[in-house]
Amino acid sequence: MGYVATKGGTEAVLKAEQLVEYFRLRGESEPIRIEQIQDQFRLAVDRAMGEGSLYAPALAALALKQSEGDAVEASFLLRAYRSTLPRLSYSLPTSGARMRAIRRISSTFKDIPGGQLLGPTRDYQPRLLNTLLNHESSQTVRRYLADFEAQVRQNSPSDGQVGYFPKVIESMRAQGIMAEAEKGAEEEEPFDVTRKAISFPAPRSVRLQILTRGDNGSLLAFAYSSIRGYGDVHPTLGEMRVGYLPVEVNHPLTGEVVEIGEILATECEMVSRVKSTNEAEEESSPKFGLGYGFSFGHGEDKAVSMAILDRVLSASKAGKLHGQSGPAANEEFVLLHVDAIEASGFTAHYKLPHYVTFQADIRVLERAKDHATAKSAESAEKHRRFRQKLALPTEADEVERIMPDNGEDEG
Amino acid sequence: MDHQEVNHYSVLANCDEGLACQLAAEVLEAHPNDQLHILSGPLQGLVMLRVKESVEESQFNAGEVLVTEVKLELDGQFGYGMVLGKNDRRAMAVALVDAALRKNSPLTEHLKTELARINQLLQTERQRLYQLVNSTRVEFETI
Numbered sequence: 001m002g003y004v005a006t007k008g009g010t011e012a013v014l015k016a017e018q019l020v021e022y023f024r025l026r027g028e029s030e031p032i033r034i035e036q037i038q039d040q041f042r043l044a045v046d047r048a049m050g051e052g053s054l055y056a057p058a059l060a061a062l063a064l065k066q067s068e069g070d071a072v073e074a075s076f077l078l079r080a081y082r083s084t085l086p087r088l089s090y091s092l093p094t095s096g097a098r099m100r101a102i103r104r105i106s107s108t109f110k111d112i113p114g115g116q117l118l119g120p121t122r123d124y125q126p127r128l129l130n131t132l133l134n135h136e137s138s139q140t141v142r143r144y145l146a147d148f149e150a151q152v153r154q155n156s157p158s159d160g161q162v163g164y165f166p167k168v169i170e171s172m173r174a175q176g177i178m179a180e181a182e183k184g185a186e187e188e189e190p191f192d193v194t195r196k197a198i199s200f201p202a203p204r205s206v207r208l209q210i211l212t213r214g215d216n217g218s219l220l221a222f223a224y225s226s227i228r229g230y231g232d233v234h235p236t237l238g239e240m241r242v243g244y245l246p247v248e249v250n251h252p253l254t255g256e257v258v259e260i261g262e263i264l265a266t267e268c269e270m271v272s273r274v275k276s277t278n279e280a281e282e283e284s285s286p287k288f289g290l291g292y293g294f295s296f297g298h299g300e301d302k303a304v305s306m307a308i309l310d311r312v313l314s315a316s317k318a319g320k321l322h323g324q325s326g327p328a329a330n331e332e333f334v335l336l337h338v339d340a341i342e343a344s345g346f347t348a349h350y351k352l353p354h355y356v357t358f359q360a361d362i363r364v365l366e367r368a369k370d371h372a373t374a375k376s377a378e379s380a381e382k383h384r385r386f387r388q389k390l391a392l393p394t395e396a397d398e399v400e401r402i403m404p405d406n407g408e409d410e411g
Numbered sequence: 412m413d414h415q416e417v418n419h420y421s422v423l424a425n426c427d428e429g430l431a432c433q434l435a436a437e438v439l440e441a442h443p444n445d446q447l448h449i450l451s452g453p454l455q456g457l458v459m460l461r462v463k464e465s466v467e468e469s470q471f472n473a474g475e476v477l478v479t480e481v482k483l484e485l486d487g488q489f490g491y492g493m494v495l496g497k498n499d500r501r502a503m504a505v506a507l508v509d510a511a512l513r514k515n516s517p518l519t520e521h522l523k524t525e526l527a528r529i530n531q532l533l534q535t536e537r538q539r540l541y542q543l544v545n546s547t548r549v550e551f552e553t554i
Contacts, residue, residue, distance in 0.1 A: 049474075055460070056477035056496060088456035088480055088493075093463040093470050100537065102544045110551040118547040152546045162537040163544060169465055190461065190470045208464060208471035246421070247476055249458055251491055259421040260458070260478055261495030269465055292464040294473055310466070 024068055037061035046264070046297025047071055051340045052078025053194075053213035055263050055296050072215070072344045079341055092248045092257065096267035096294075101163040101243035108172070108236050108271055114165040119242060120298075168239035169269050169290060179274045179287035200332045207313060207335060211306040212294050215340030222328045222338065223305035226312050230326025233312045238269040238290065242298050268293035268303035270311050274318075289315065309334060416523055417530040419512055423505045424494050426533050434525055435504035438511040441518050442485060450489075452481035452506075453499035485510035 038045055038061040048060040052075035060078060067073035103119025106112045118124075172178055190205035191198070198206050211219065226233060244262040251258050274289040291311025293303035309328060316329040327333055337343065423431045439447070457475040464471060479502040481492040490510025492502040512522055 053474040054457075054477060055474060058496065059477065082457065082475060085477070086454075086456045087459060087475070088454070088478065089458045091458050091460045091476070093461045095463040096465065100541075102540075103547075110553065116549050116551070117544055118549050119544055149543065152543050156542065156546055158538050158542040159545070160538055161541055161545070162534065163541045167465060188469075190472050192459070192472050194472075204467060204469050205471040208462075209473070212471075212473050247458065247460060247495065249493060252482070253489060253491070257418075257420075258491065258493060259418065259424050260476075260493045261424040263460075263476060263495065267465075290466040292466045294462055294464070296474055314466075 032065060034058060034061045034065060037064055041069075043298060044069065044071065044074075046295075046299055047216055047302075048074040048078060050296040050299050050302060051075035051213065051215055052082070054078045054082045057297075072340045076341050076344070089249045092250065094245055094247065096241060096245070096265075097167050099164075099241055099243035099245050099265065099267065100262070101165055101241045103242040104165055104239070105241075106168045106237065106239045108168065108238050112168045112239070113171055117163075163243060165241070167269075169271075172238065172271070172288070177288055179289050198335070200335075201317070202331065202335060207310065207331065208292065208294070208306075210335045210338065211309060212296075212302075214302075214306075214338035215343065216299070216302050216305075218338040218340070218343070219305035219309065220301050222334055223308040223312075226326055226328035227308060231312055231328055232325050233272045233308070233315055235270040235272040235291065235308055235311055237304065238271040240266070240268040240300065240303060242266045242300070264297050266293075266295045266297070266299045266303040268300075268307045270304070270307035272311050272315070274315070417526050419508060419522075419526050420505065422526050422530045422533060423501070423508060426529050428498070428501050428504075430529050430532070431501055431504040431508075434522060434529075435507040437525075438485070438507045438518065438522070441511075441516070446486040447507075448484040450482040450484060452479070452483075452492075453502050454480045455497055456480060458493075481506040483507070483510065486514065488514045 038057050041061070041064065044064055045057055045060045048063055048071060049055050049057065051071065052060065052063070054060075056078070059081060060074065063074035063077040063081075064071075066077060101117065101119070103121060104114070104117045106116060110116075169178070188203075188205075191203050191209070193206055193209050198210075225231070227235065243265070245265045246259050246262050248257050248259050250256070270291040270293070271288045272291070274287050289311060291307040291309070291314065293305070293307030293310065295302040295306070312329050313331050313334065317331065423434075456478055458478050459475050460473045461470050462473040463469070477496055478493055479496065479498050481490075481499075481502040483490045483492075483503075483506050485507065488510045490506040490508075490513070492504070492506030492509060494501045494505060508522060508526075511518055
């Protein structure tokens with residue numbers, strides 16, 4: 001059944017548009033500047049860029065201001081804006097190995113080549129509200145920055161490095177504990193889900209693109225479902241790094257490499273045992289498999305969740321022993337339901353008028369009811385006639401027999 | 412480009428915007444106005460980021476990046492500038508310096524020297540940031 005259009009309401013719709021602005025502003029507090037959102041809500045900005053699939057911090061901050069902090073609405077605005085711009089080029093393939101890291105950890109080995117940097121993280125903090133922030137001022141901010149810098153520069157002199165590190169998984173590969181990666185489609189042009197409709201089974205490039213632009217919450221929920229109980233992949237974090245990644249394109253005439261700047265990004269590899277179907281091989285040389293996660297900006301939950309899902313889906317696809325054991329191992333199910341804009345759009349459309357559709361539903365219901373009433377009346381009549389024929393007592397007589405009305409009140 | 416030199420695109424894309432514009436201003440001063448022809452831009456557009464993932468070494472499209480692009484001609488020499496974000500000034504500066512560098516003029520040597528200096532500033536800034544990051548270096552011990 002198609003949707004039937006509704007007319008009218010223009011005045012009210014326009015007024016509602018104004019009213020939402022009124023509600024955004026009626027506190028009459030100092031208007032927040034885009035720069036402030038970009039600096040001080042940097043993780044919200046990064047999330048909007050990730051889900052909007054558009055790296056543009058200033059625009060993401062603007063979108064957050066316009067949407068009053070609603071993450072999905074902000075990423076929707078970014079996707080809409082993106083659709084108005086021409087695609088000028090494709091970047092040269094980049095990889096996390098080229099990242100200028102500000103954070104780099106591994107849970108597989110405590111000693112990794114280059115060492116571990118905790119970087120800017122809240123992982124080890126107690127979750128206590130910091131009431132001092134109520135009284136933060138430009139002065140306290142300046143003092144904090146100066147004190148922290150002075151203290152670090154005094155205690156640990158610069159070693160001249162800027163933060164390039166080898167990948168942890170390379171050393172794991174060198175140790176021979178990784179299952180051979182199936183290098184299937186190396187030279188193949190990666191699929192672009194913004195240009196072509198997908199179908200299943202999907203190539204790897206579709207999976208990674210959809211996951212990296214997916215909703216953080218959905219990715220987290222699917223990944224969590226798998227590791228908590230609806231799956232049997234038990235992953236360990238091989239490496240997670242956050243840092244600045246150079247973006248390069250080809251010069252339009254000469255083909256030279258042109259760097260156009262650096263973006264902040266998060267990359268993660270999760271490691272889990274690959275159970276071989278061959279028992280002898282399983283015992284002689286157990287191997288590990290990898291899952292890959294990537295996110296624009298500083299997006300650890302997304303990168304880790306994506307890497308877990310990638311691992312779960314690969315394991316399931318390879319038809320090894322684990323996989324197909326829970327919803328998160330079903331590629332079609334996961335990939336079709338992680339997009340924030342699609343999911344919220346479909347949910348939001350229920351708020352639009354469905355009066356005609358619903359009237360039709362009601363009419364169907366009424367017809368069904370009439371039909372049922374008619375049927376039961378018919379069958380009661382049949383029943384009555386049948387009893388009459390056999391000279392059996394009628395239902396009324398039966399009631400009289402079971403509960404004789406002898407005029408006494410109860411209790 | 413005979414001797415070892417810094418890549419002007421990398422330097423100008425990442426350095427302080429004011430420094431990039433200063434260099435471009437010098438280029439403009441050295442050329443009469445009628446020698447400059449903007450072929451296109453500053454144009455806002457998108458570059459699809461291709462990432463080579465580390466599991467199967469395959470590529471995927473990781474999302475688009477907002478960029479500004481300028482194509483121009485300076486005294487018959489093509490100049491190209493593309494930078495991240497909506498940033499007309501920096502894109503124009505890159506294209507101007509690019510064109511000037513490709514011509515062999517007295518200015519070219521000066522620009523190279525300046526670029527090397529700016530690159531030094533950029534590297535120092537990166538080292539200083541990393542110095543802060545490096546203070547969170549951790550040695551875990553098993554008990």
